[in-house]
Amino acid sequence: MPHPTRRLLLAAPALLPGRVARAQAFPERPLRLIVPFPPGGAADFLGRIAGERMARSLSQPVTIENRSGAGGNIGTAAAAQAEKDGHTILLNGLPIAANRFLYPSLPYDAERDLAPIAMLAVVPNIMVVPNELPVASVAEFTALARRGGAHYASIGNGTSLHLAGAQFALAAGLDMTHVPYRETAAANADLMAGRVQVMFQTISAAAGLVKGGRMKALAVTSAERVPAFPEVPTLREAGLDLVSVGWFGLFAPAAIPHARLARLEGETLAAVNDPAVAARIAETGSLPRPLPGAAFARFIAEEVARMGSTIRAAGIRAD
Structure with missing residues (x-):
């Protein structure tokens, strides 16, 4: 009588066609x-x-x-x-x-x-500031915020945009105040009005406003530049060792x-x-x-x- 283990091994090939058929049938x-x-x-x-x-x-x-x-x-x-x-x-x-x-x-x-x-x-984020804010780079924004503080907007506590802002503040050594909003439109409106000084926004949500001249883009948060804004540097290029996507x-x-x-x-x-x-x-x-x-x-x-x-x-x- 074959050893039980050997009997199992001999039987195994007979099971394979059915298993293959079931795998190939997926999804049913x-x-x-x-x-x-x-x-x-x-x-x-x-x-x-x-x-x-x-x-x-x-x-x-x-x-x-x-x-x-x-x-x-x-x-x-x-x-x-x-x-x-x-x-x-x-x-x-x-x-x-x-x-x-x-x-x-x-x-x-x-x-x-x-x-x-x-x-x-x-999904890279883009760092945007009001047009009237007298900065043209991440370094200038950091210097301004270090002197007088800054408020940063997001679309809610714990969202990826909030986390991007928090990571930026930690990396730059800034004490920035988080201002959460319930929707992107309200956050963008307050940013453009200067009631908050910076926001890390998705490319899709900010692209039209930046290209329309209603806010300024200082950096993108990805490791590489993004096709939609090839002229905008990454945070690393701007001097911060930070990728936040x-x-x-x-x-x-x-x-x-x-x-x-x-x-x-x-x-x-x-x-x-x-x-x-x-x-x-x-x-x-x-x-x-x-x-x-x-x-x-x-x-x-x-x-x-x-x-x-x-x-x-x-x-x-x-x-």
């Missing part, structure tokens, strides 16, 4: 892509751009489900608790790294409950079958590497950044350390 039905932020923002645009391309290659519709609230925690929890079969995926970004430090408790554990699929893009990628519920996770990873990377998709991502003010799951996981770990340091040093809490 439409996919649900949860975006835990409101429609119309950078996350929503990226989700729709990637989802359209993936729907073609997966031969199944990809339905966008906006489930916003609590800094992205509501939609993230829904994705983490979804069936682990690959048909529900999540688009998220910086909140995955920051929210654990901003909220006293979360309805999910990102490391335990979510598996990184692949990274999509980074938003970012987005796709996640699946943890314990998804490996073959399905690999399929989703491959299709996501193929989408971002598609020149037409990359061009559409760039149009939103973002920079395509296709990273496979393992590299994306390492990037997230670095972001967790960076966000924890910033949030603790600045004493930031969510609303």
Whole structure:
């Protein structure tokens, strides 16, 4: 009689065709892509751009489900608790790294409950000031703020724009006062009126106002200059060793079958590497950044350390 272990090994090849067939059959039905932020923002645009391309290659519709609230925690929890079969995926970004430090408790554990699929893009911010402010560079702004202080605007406590401002203040050694707003339009209005002196804004939200001469751009926060403002230096070029960007990628519920996770990873990377998709991502003010799951996981770990340091040093809490 064959040894039990040998019998198992002999039987294993007979199981492989069925496993392969099941892997190849995935997805068997439409996919649900949860975006835990409101429609119309950078996350929503990226989700729709990637989802359209993936729907073609997966031969199944990809339905966008906006489930916003609590800094992205509501939609993230829904994705983490979804069936682990690959048909529900999540688009998220910086909140995955920051929210654990901003909220006293979360309805999910990102490391335990979510598996990184692949990274999509980074979202540079742009440092803008009122036109009437008598500065033309980061160094001049820093000198002015050091002499008389400064107020910086954001669209809410714990948002990526708030964190960018806090990181800038720490890196420049400035004592700046944070002024949170509920919406971008109100923050921009007060900046242009000079009631606040600086804001770190998304490229898409600030581009028209800067190019229309209604505010000045001093720097971008990415490691490299951005196509929309090739003349604007990075913070590093301006003398500060700081990179502060938003970012987005796709996640699946943890314990998804490996073959399905690999399929989703491959299709996501193929989408971002598609020149037409990359061009559409760039149009939103973002920079395509296709990273496979393992590299994306390492990037997230670095972001967790960076966000924890910033949030603790600045004493930031969510609303």
